[in-house]
Amino acid sequence: MRLQVARIGKPHGIRGEVTVQVMTDVPEERFVPGVVLEVEPESAGTLTVSRARWNKEILLLAFAEVGDRNAAEALRGAKLFVETDEEESVDDDAWYAHDLVGLAALVDGERIGTVSGLRQGDVQDLLEIELTSGGDALVPFVEEIVPEVDLEAGHVLMTPPAGLLELNQPEDPEAGS
Numbered sequence: 001m002r003l004q005v006a007r008i009g010k011p012h013g014i015r016g017e018v019t020v021q022v023m024t025d026v027p028e029e030r031f032v033p034g035v036v037l038e039v040e041p042e043s044a045g046t047l048t049v050s051r052a053r054w055n056k057e058i059l060l061l062a063f064a065e066v067g068d069r070n071a072a073e074a075l076r077g078a079k080l081f082v083e084t085d086e087e088e089s090v091d092d093d094a095w096y097a098h099d100l101v102g103l104a105a106l107v108d109g110e111r112i113g114t115v116s117g118l119r120q121g122d123v124q125d126l127l128e129i130e131l132t133s134g135g136d137a138l139v140p141f142v143e144e145i146v147p148e149v150d151l152e153a154g155h156v157l158m159t160p161p162a163g164l165l166e167l168n169q170p171e172d173p174e175a176g177s
Contacts, residue, residue, distance in 0.1 A: 002038070003096070005030045006080040007120070011072035012055070017062045018072045020080070023120060027052075027059060030082060038081040047080070095149060104155040105129045105139075112165065113137070115156060127156070129165075137165045 005027075009019035024030050031052040039047055051062040066072050097118035105113040105127075117128035118141065125141040139145060139160060148157035 001085070002081050002083055004079050004081050005037070006059075006061075008061075008075045008078045008080065010076060011069045012060050014069045015062070016066040016068050016072045017051075017060045018066070018075060020059050020061055021120070022059050031059065031061060035082075038083065039075075040079040040081065044075060044078055047075075095151075099151055100127065100149070100156070102154075103149070103151070106155050106157050107160065107165075111155075112158075131165065137167070139164065 003024075005024040006020040006022055009021060011017065012019055031049050033049055033051060035049045037047050037049065039045060045065070047063040047065055049061060050064045051060075053060050066075065097120075100115045100118055103115045104111050105115055111132060113129040113131040113133075115127055116130040116136070119126040119128060119138070126138045127141045127146065129137045129139055131137055139158060145160055145164075146156055146158050150157070
């Protein structure tokens with residue numbers, strides 16, 4: 001199984017180190033020197049960890065293939081993956097994006113759409129919902145708004161505040177000003 005373990009952030013220093021947003025519960029196992037990581041976009045090839053260190057609460061990685069700040073800058077936003085036979089242990093309120101995609105999105109027991117993706121952010125994650133009424137909605141993936149994820153039943157139960165699902169929807173040109 002291919003698992004995303006990090007997203008590359010900004011360069012750190014002039015020797016090619018980068019900051020990473022860690023997306024694994026076991027960074028001490030995933031980012032040891034010699035580990036080869038798959039990169040998305042694939043045009044970046046693979047990266048071999050040469051050094052990993054913590055600077056306060058930020059993980060810094062150096063790769064054998066990246067020798068300077070310019071090369072590190074070119075990797076900004078790239079996703080890092082590992083191939084594994086077993087899923088990492090997850091707690092009760094953690095899911096992988098591939099677990100969520102395709103689940104029915106329910107509000108008050110009524111299907112309003114389908115989960116089409118998960119945007120992972122620094123502060124909070126957002127569920128991407130393809131609405132049955134047309135368009136898409138971004139829903140903060142927090143317990144107050146998404147109190148239940150039931151993989152077996154195939155749905156997420158949502159309690160969005162009024163107007164959340166209508167945000168970023170194109171205005172109806174037929175509706176007057």
